[in-house]
Amino acid sequence: MPDNLLTVTGLRKVYDSSTGSVEAIGDITFRMDAGELVCIVGPSGCGKTTLLKCISGLLKPTSGSVELRGRPVTSPPPNMALVFQEYGRSLYPWLTVRGNVELPLKHKYPSRSERGRLVEDALRAVGLDHAAASYPWQLSGGMQQRVAIARAVAYQPEVLIMDEPFAAVDAQTRADLEDLVRALHRERGMSILFVTHDIDESVYLGERVVVLSKSPTWVQEDVHVDLPDDRDQITTRALPRFTALRTHVYEQIQRAKRGEAVRPPAPVA
Numbered sequence: 540m541p542d543n544l545l546t547v548t549g550l551r552k553v554y555d556s557s558t559g560s561v562e563a564i565g566d567i568t569f570r571m572d573a574g575e576l577v578c579i580v581g582p583s584g585c586g587k588t589t590l591l592k593c594i595s596g597l598l599k600p601t602s603g604s605v606e607l608r609g610r611p612v613t614s615p616p617p618n619m620a621l622v623f624q625e626y627g628r629s630l631y632p633w634l635t636v637r638g639n640v641e642l643p644l645k646h647k648y649p650s651r652s653e654r655g656r657l658v659e660d661a662l663r664a665v666g667l668d669h670a671a672a673s674y675p676w677q678l679s680g681g682m683q684q685r686v687a688i689a690r691a692v693a694y695q696p697e698v699l700i701m702d703e704p705f706a707a708v709d710a711q712t713r714a715d716l717e718d719l720v721r722a723l724h725r726e727r728g729m730s731i732l733f734v735t736h737d738i739d740e741s742v743y744l745g746e747r748v749v750v751l752s753k754s755p756t757w758v759q760e761d762v763h764v765d766l767p768d769d770r771d772q773i774t775t776r777a778l779p780r781f782t783a784l785r786t787h788v789y790e791q792i793q794r795a796k797r798g799e800a801v802r803p804p805a806p807v808a
């Protein structure tokens with residue numbers, strides 16, 4: 540039975556400034572169940588970051604609502620973790636890897652030994668147990684992003700939100716990090732909302748791909764990714780179904796860019 544985790548209903552965001560107003564998000568509605576890995580893609584500037592800021596309680600929507608476990612999100616919820624593209628800025632250079640992963644746990648887990656266990660476990664999960672005593676600046680970009688992911692894993696959030704987390708790493712590292720995200724989802728049942736520009740990445744990772752229209756944004760299509768749960772970079776990407784899905788999502792984005800998709804009328808109450 541589906542276990543509803545996140546509900547976004549009729550979300551609209553208009554930015555007001557001295558130079559006028561910009562309607563970034565028109566009307567977004569979607570939901571996500573616990574244990575799902577949902578990817579969000581859309582044309583450049585379609586409002587992905589704005590949407591994530593509203594979902595994570597960093598930005599107040601103009602109208603509509605976000606609910607996590609049935610509770611309205613009006614400020615950053617304690618049971619949510621975020622991983623951003625700029626791993627360099629999200630880590631504290633004066634703390635070791637262990638210190639960085641442990642820091643957010645201090646309020647949630649007062650027991651030092653419990654924190655130690657969670658940190659060790661998270662570092663092992665991301666393959667960085669050997670680097671616990673290193674400082675972030677001693678690590679490669681991919682390893683730094685693993686530290687940011689370990690921090691989120693150790694925190695044990697109900698939902699992990701990732702905003703283009705691999706946009707700044709090289710292709711090989713990116714593939715390894717994608718497989719890490721799949722493993723965290725499958726082996727630990729993590730619920731992950733993953734925003735990306737990369738269509739192939741969205742199909743490879745997701746169980747669903749939510750395609751956004753161009754701004755002012757609405758959900759153009761919610762694509763069910765019926766690929767096997769066991770995925771790997773070579774076999775899965777060579778499947779005819781993978782190619783069909785990526786072509787479909789690509790076409791949807793092209794339609795979105797051209798503004799061809801027509802928003803369905805709101806249901807009559």
Ligand SMILES: Nc1ncnc2c1ncn2[C@@H]1O[C@H](COP(=O)(O)OP(=O)(O)OP(=O)(O)O)[C@@H](O)[C@H]1O
Nearest residue numbers: 554556561563582583584585586587588589590754
């Ligand atoms: N603080 C702001 N004030 C005014 N307009 C804004 C602000 N932030 C974003 N916008 C506008 O809202 C729209 C959506 O921006 P947003 O950054 O959310 O899109 P995005 O999909 O994340 O972009 P990208 O693809 O470049 O990452 C854009 O037209 C942008 O110019």
